Amino acid sequence: MTAHDGGPLLIEEFPDRVVATLNRPDARNAIDQRMVDELHALCAALERAPRILIITGADGxxxxxxxxxxxxxxxxxxxRLGINAAIFSRVTALPMPVIAALDGYALGGGAELAYAADFRIATPRLRIGNPETGLGIIAAAGALWRLPELVGEPLAAEIVLAGRILNGEEALAVRLVTELHDPADLLPAAHALADRIAANDxxxxxxxxxxxxxxxxxxxAAEREAQAVLFESPEKQRRMTDFLEKRRRR
Known part of the structure; x- marks a missing residue:
């Protein structure tokens, strides 16, 4: 493992994954320009050398x-630059899956970063939502189209138009998050999920x-082209041969 710290994004690197911790605890990890810049740098690295990404926050x-x-x-x-929208879309487009491990507040841009992940797991004390209209703006970094896809338009309207904040149990009930864990178990659970992903090709x-x-x-057409590449993959041959040999030994 390699660790990099000292800025608004703490990075721990492992052979098959990276853990990025949002680290502005004095500002409840509010996403500022420097954090955006560091997320862009992280995405560039993961585009060059794809690994699973776990994103979490410091201090609960x-x-x-x-x-x-x-x-x-x-x-x-x-x-019009779409500063946060651009980095969240880049997170979504990373080659390997992204896991958001959510504790405490995930509001506004924090919620939109969570929506950009492939997986969201959380603690019961999660509070997630988009209160932007109370500040005179809209949720312009993905919530207005990602959230309806995730939870349906009626609930999305409650969240973005009426300021409804979901707790962990409510988010689990509507499958906005897929697992709830005690705070001490949240990061281990994210690693367990990453382990399941990493076991695959x-x-x-x-x-x-x-x-x-x-x-x-x-x-x-997209399925056919992807499958055509994978059908020629040495790893497909190895894994299927191993499967058949194990079945013969039973």
């Missing part, structure tokens, strides 16, 4: 939102994620 908070002091100073030109996992996220018009 995932992220309380975007940094309000910075947001207050932004103007129309900044909005990384190339097959990458193609599965890419085809899963492909637009409807791209199917079924």
């Amino acid at each position: 908070v995932f992220a309380s939102g975007a940094d309000i002091a910075e947001l207050r100073e932004r103007r129309a030109a900044d909005a 990384p190339l097959a996992t990458r193609y599965t994620k890419a085809v899963l996220h492909a637009g409807r018009a791209e199917h079924p």
